Amino acid sequence: MEQLSTRPACAVQPISRLELSRLAVCDPRNSIPPEVETGLGALHDRIDTIIHLAGRAHILKDRGNDSEQEYFRANRDLAAGLCRFGVAAGARRFVLVSTIGVHGESPGRDRAITEESPCKPASTYAQSKLAGEQAVLEVAKDSPMEVTIIRPPLVYGPNAPGNFGRLVRLVHSGVPLPLQAINNSRSMIAVSNLTDFIQRCISHPAAANQTFLVSDGEDLSTPALIREIAAGLGSNHRIFPFPTAVLKHCLAVAGRRRMFSQLCESLRIDSSKARTLLDWDPPFSARDALRHAARETNL
Numbered sequence: 001m002e003q004l005s006t007r008p009a010c011a012v013q014p015i016s017r018l019e020l021s022r023l024a025v026c027d028p029r030n031s032i033p034p035e036v037e038t039g040l041g042a043l044h045d046r047i048d049t050i051i052h053l054a055g056r057a058h059i060l061k062d063r064g065n066d067s068e069q070e071y072f073r074a075n076r077d078l079a080a081g082l083c084r085f086g087v088a089a090g091a092r093r094f095v096l097v098s099t100i101g102v103h104g105e106s107p108g109r110d111r112a113i114t115e116e117s118p119c120k121p122a123s124t125y126a127q128s129k130l131a132g133e134q135a136v137l138e139v140a141k142d143s144p145m146e147v148t149i150i151r152p153p154l155v156y157g158p159n160a161p162g163n164f165g166r167l168v169r170l171v172h173s174g175v176p177l178p179l180q181a182i183n184n185s186r187s188m189i190a191v192s193n194l195t196d197f198i199q200r201c202i203s204h205p206a207a208a209n210q211t212f213l214v215s216d217g218e219d220l221s222t223p224a225l226i227r228e229i230a231a232g233l234g235s236n237h238r239i240f241p242f243p244t245a246v247l248k249h250c251l252a253v254a255g256r257r258r259m260f261s262q263l264c265e266s267l268r269i270d271s272s273k274a275r276t277l278l279d280w281d282p283p284f285s286a287r288d289a290l291r292h293a294a295r296e297t298n299l
Contacts, residue, residue, distance in 0.1 A: 049202050050086045051095045052079055055132075057125055057162070068124050075128035080135035087143040093208065094145055095201050097194075098133050100153045100187075100213065101126030105258075106265035114270045115151075115211050123258075133211075146208035148201045150194075153215055153269055156289070157191030158296035163262055164188075165297070171229045171237060172299050178242030179263065182222045187215035187269035190289030193282040197274065204278050212274045218286035219268050228287060232294030 056074035079096060086094050103113045104120040121127040133149055140147045156164040170177065197214050201207040220228070223239055230237035244264060251260040274280050 047086065047089045047091045049093045049095065050082060050091050051097070051198060051202070052082055052136075053097045054078065055129065071124045071128040072131060075125070076131040076135050079132040080139055083136045083139040083145075083147075087140060087145050091145050093148060093202065094136065094140060095148045095150065095198060096133065096136050097198070098149055098151045099126060099129045100151045100267070100269060102130040102133070102151060105261050106267050112268040112270040113213060115213055115273055148207045148209070149211040150198065150201065151211065151213050152189050152194055153186070153267060154188045155191055155194055156188055157293050159298055160191070160293065164293075167226070168229055168233075168294050168297050169299060171226055171294075172233055172235065174235070174238055176238045176240055177226065178240060178247055179222050179226065180239040181241040181244055182264045184221050184264055184266040185219045186222070186225075186267050187219050187271075188225075188286070189215045190282070190284055190286070190293065192284050192289060196283050197278075197280060200278050200280050206277050210273075210277070212278075213269045213271050214274045215269045215271045216282050216284075216286040216289065217271060217275075220286065222263055225290070228290040229294040232291030234295075 054074075055078075056071050083094055083096075100113065101123060102119045102121050103117050105122050107113055107117070119130055121130050136147055136149075154162075154164060159165065160168075193216055194214065197212075201212070226237050226239055247264065248260050251257060
């Protein structure tokens with residue numbers, strides 16, 4: 001939002017369950033409550049583009065018996081409701097940030113996912129995000145409002161939640177990690193690069209009614225990722241070789257099969273459509289962005 005707010009004639013109004021005073025571009029006196037029905041009324045007829053990033057993710061433990069319903073309520077129903085508001089308000093474009101997870105978890109090291117790859121979401125989170133995409137397209141199909149869908153891989157930056165944040169803390173702790181023998185290749189995207197791409201999707205005519213996969217364009221192995229994090233922290237990495245098959249078995253016994261997939265298997269993205277159709281290149285290299293993210297994380 002800070003980047004958008006610096007653009008001439010660009011007025012940004014965030015809607016978030018976060019305390020808005022934490023966001024540098026927001027005056028908390030002018031904040032909007034998170035309820036879609038009441039919170040958006042003041043913006044009616046003053047919207048050009050809606051960027052929808054909110055969703056339910058990184059929930060390690062769900063309480064109660066409705067966790068699946070909660071994912072769909074947050075990632076499908078909220079997206080559809082916001083899209084309906086955009087149509088009614090006469091918004092020009094709706095940008096939905098989804099996830100690469102809609103394509104599945106790991107096609108292998110030698111295969112890259114493209115926009116044409118089949119959708120086969122493996123987790124409730126990914127299933128609900130795909131349902132959100134479909135719901136938004138259904139709402140907007142008979143309206144003049146354009147829809148742009150972005151499917152990023154792991155998004156990292158300072159104080160990132162989820163797997164990246166946990167890995168930064170592990171490297172910082174100095175705990176030896178049995179990952180040196182991992183020979184995988186994974187696409188990621190820095191939050192600064194994703195923000196830049198979202199800005200391109202707001203204004204570029206060719207982004208209308210398109211779906212994009214987007215990444216830093218520099219795929220890394222897990223050992224290489226750890227080395228860059230350690231360099232950003234100014235510390236020595238402590239990784240050692242360990243048989244991959246044994247590691248996989250140990251994580252499976254511990255109920256962490258998905259952790260093995262995320263740490264040890266490959267997930268490569270072909271982002272050439274975003275680069276050619278929108279003439280876009282990531283402004284920050286993966287090396288610089290990873291080191292910055294590690295260095296600026298509060299530990």
